Amino acid sequence: MVRWEPGAGERLRVAALELYVRQGFEQTTVEEIARSVGLTERTFFRYFADKREVLFDPQNLLQEAFLAGVNAAPPTAAPLEMIASALATSAAFFPDDRRNWSRQRQSVIAANPALKERELLKLATLAAAIAEALRARGVAAQAATLAAESGTTVFGVAFTQWIADGEQRSLAAIEHEVLGELAALTTGLATALDRGPA
């Protein structure tokens, strides 16, 4: 979820994930993580608030990518076209050489309810930021929330598929397909609602 750059933060990130995968998140201490790359606990806490945060993007780069995508859409774009643009921009964040890292990270998160909670909060925060960007572009409040939440849903479903065993397609390609599936699912919904309860 962060740009791949050298430096202590990135070394700690890599070391933490390796330890979480090997011996479990609960069983790993901050001291161990720091020591494994020749750093101190104190340095760790200069980069991350806690043991959970090391698995998340601390600088909100992913959120910035989403918002840049919303703002890159043309003035005439419908709300979900702004979302499609945001998804395309954010996909650049997950090149194919990050897929294995993402797989390992997700396996750690899935095994730990506290990490799962933190991830859901991050996604909800992302959705709220996207909704705000849509509103700033003139989308009505409720429509903005719905579109933003649909966007993070598509992102989540596509991301899960991207890290599935054997998946080879790019995240952008999968997102495009999932957006199409969402469109197909809602086709006919307006008619069905007018018809009343099935």
Place this chain on the structure above:
Amino acid sequence: MVRWEPGAGERLRVAALELYVRQGFEQTTVEEIARSVGLTERTFFRYFADKREVLFDPQNLLQEAFLAGVNAAPPTAAPLEMIASALATSAAFFPDDRRNWSRQRQSVIAANPALKERELLKLATLAAAIAEALRARGVAAQAATLAAESGTTVFGVAFTQWIADGEQRSLAAIEHEVLGELAALTTGLATALDRGPA
């Protein structure tokens, strides 16, 4: 989120919310909650795992209502028609005389990140259960996840509106409107995707 019935569990629930609203979630102890209704801490823990759980439906009655709605839809129903049916069933869980309780509960949750995380996990668990019910009814895996997540999104947006200041409409009426808005948002999306990036 729970059936309104007498008994210790319900008394603890009412007392807890009152204390959380009055003095804050962090500042309230389990002992205080129990004492305020003449019960012991030990009794509290017979009903709830922790201080957070007292704000959530411990018996998964809401989830059961959603699943009953999915299964009540006719065999020919499209995935989002099953979702519409689930939303209608679940709305019965929130009659108008629960609105004020729900408002207070939400104000406590919004003020506390740990509660917000717990709520998001509950919603994600609900979405996963709905997706499973859709798959059991023959919906393809990815479509089931998308439809279920869209359903909890609509539920969340409608619920937020239901407890908004001055809102008078029933939850069912609002859900119907929000579903219609989702349908309107996605109209034209398939065409826009075929056209390529805007």
